Ligand SMILES: O=C(O)CCC(=O)C(=O)O
């Protein structure tokens with residue numbers, strides 16, 4: 001799929017490049033045939049005129065008699081041959097086949113995914129829809145304006161994804177754009193026409209291409225509003241549709257649906273339940289959007305320091321450690337992976353990157369909670385062995401029981417909803433190596449906007465800074481899960497996000513991180529109740 005990461009999007013540019021080339025070739029051929037046809041018809045026309053104006057003795061001349069026969073038998077056949085050629089012109093069709101077999105084209109599901117991604121960003125970062133459609137992101141213009149048709153497709157995709165409230169907003173935006181576009185094209189026409197024939201405006205309804213009519217937008221807007229629980233508005237919008245097109249079959253059946261009391265009641269209770277956001281989702285959104293900041297009491301305890309971790313190697317250039325939370329322990333180490341290493345890691349991952357699943361390596365599922373792509377790198381190369389040693393040095397833990405590095409890439413709107421890295425069922429999931437005790441996660445690039453790692457319970461959003469490694473303990477010293485470590489990847493708003501995850505497991509770390517004298521896990525129990533997504 002195309003919507004979960006940007007790593008496939010460059011391919012689309014190549015596909016479009018190819019289409020452009022093919023249609024260019026096609027047009028050249030169309031023009032050549034057209035010119036030939038014009039010339040032929042011109043000649044025939046001249047002859048025809050001549051004959052019409054000549055006397056009744058025209059056919060007495062043998063050459064004329066021959067010409068007359070020849071025109072029907074040969075000349076006109078040439079014309080028909082050309083018109084058949086134009087009709088059967090297949091250059092574009094043939095060459096629109098994509099050159100590389102490996103490329104699969106984006107599907108409707110991709111389009112729906114991209115639409116959901118854009119709408120998620122708009123909601124979470126509280127962006128203004130009109131701003132987005134004008135091509136602005138946080139006061140800077142990045143894109144050209146979206147057309148009414150773009151907004152309509154987006155609204156329709158969200159409708160199909162049953163996101164009715166946001167679908168309505170985009171469809172309303174489509175209406176506004178459509179009105180503006182009609183105005184613009186009418187003005188342009190009036191101007192053209194007045195130049196040519198004195199300003200007679202005809203056929204004012206076709207806007208810019210690809211075109212969507214007001215009625216087509218209303219056909220979706222009415223039911224979207226209805227399912228979003230806005231019945232009065234839905235009814236008004238549907239009436240508007242029927243006033244434009246009294247026989248519109250969708251409008252007529254929607255009217256029945258909207259006015260049927262019983263159905264309304266059944267639907268609304270269902271909708272209200274659906275729009276009820278969980279507490280953890282609220283916390284997550286507010287941590288990602290920066291509305292929540294870490295508590296002062298916690299912040300004031302934090303330190304930044306240079307450390308050698310008792311590893312002689314780091315005496316040459318000590319580690320820059322920034323503590324982010326003391327209990328549970330979260331810290332980020334800056335400048336611990338080099339550009340050259342990052343390049344190689346990303347290049348290797350690109351070859352077998354796949355849509356991310358949830359769960360461990362061999363027991364996993366594709367799920368909407370996680371929109372990204374990933375692949376796994378073993379520590380069997382010189383580079384990965386070096387990385388493995390470095391992470392062991394930094395964390396002080398043994399890599400014996402750690403998983404391969406999981407490299408993940410999020411595209412625009414890509415995110416990972418609130419989750420725990422530990423298993424809630426360790427006896428079943430990790431019988432031999434124990435639960436995931438610690439996460440070490442490299443940020444492999446700078447994300448232009450968004451993409452922080454959020455810890456909703458800690459009100460902490462860790463910014464993704466290239467070359468850094470964020471580290472946290474998922475388990476208490478007692479090895480019981482620490483529910484305060486629920487965390488999430490916030491949606492990427494601009495750019496893309498690459499991370500490299502290493503999970504350490506608990507078995508074999510007992511001497512390195514011993515238990516406290518008293519079990520320490522009661523403190524996180526209250527957070528368990530809130531759960532995750
Ligand atoms: O993308 C992020 O910042 C978090 C990723 C994460 O938590 C995970 O992959 O387990």
Ligand SMILES: [Fe+2]
Nearest residue numbers: 419420421487
């Ligand atoms: Fe995680």
